[in-house]
Amino acid sequence: MVSVRAVYEIAQVKAEDECFKMRNSSLETVVKSIIGSARSLGIKIVSDLSADEYKLFLEQREEKLKTDAAAAAAAAAEALTSKKK
Template sequence: QRGIPIGQFCKDFNEKTKEIKEGIPLPIKIYVKPPKIYTLKSTPPTSCYLLVNRGGMGEGACRTRHEVAGMVTVKHIYEIAQVKIKDESFTIRNMSLEDVAKSIIGSARSLGIKVVKDLTAEDYGNFLQEQEEKRKVEAEALAAEAAGLVKKK
């Protein structure tokens, strides 16, 4: 559509993203300049994706102030910060690793993810099981309520 050679573009894209694990959403910006010149610029995955992935859950909380969808440790926050510090949105503001980590903690809170100092796999497994049971009970209650509304009409 923009007149760039698609074969060369695919080759360049694959070369640039070869170290990225398949399935990870990767924001890519494509800058096209006539005639047939383009530049690919990739950024790290979003903080949201990294937090939800690291927290081992499918999605964030529906009611973030009232429920905890998952947990991550401070170590996880700093691992994510080390990836995200390379992101242009942080580099242009000359943010320190600590500031990036604080930003990621804010993102975690907005997703309903609790940041804890330590967390064992067993404790987290129990937490996820409890959350799943709560979701089932809530879903059953909503279904019963919806069935009651349908009968009233």
């Protein structure tokens, strides 16, 4: 999850990249490019992000990472067991 403000801050830095300078891209074009990349990666863009919302997001993300890690460990253990047979 990323706020629009953070996207604009990223865009200001990215606008200095050679590929955007060569195309003489406006800040709006750079912002749209970043938003498109974020969406394709599954990153949600929000207009404003309060501290409470961000805390909740981090807690949910941490829980998902733990669940994913446990699932990956179980799959690896199962694959190892299958090889031994």
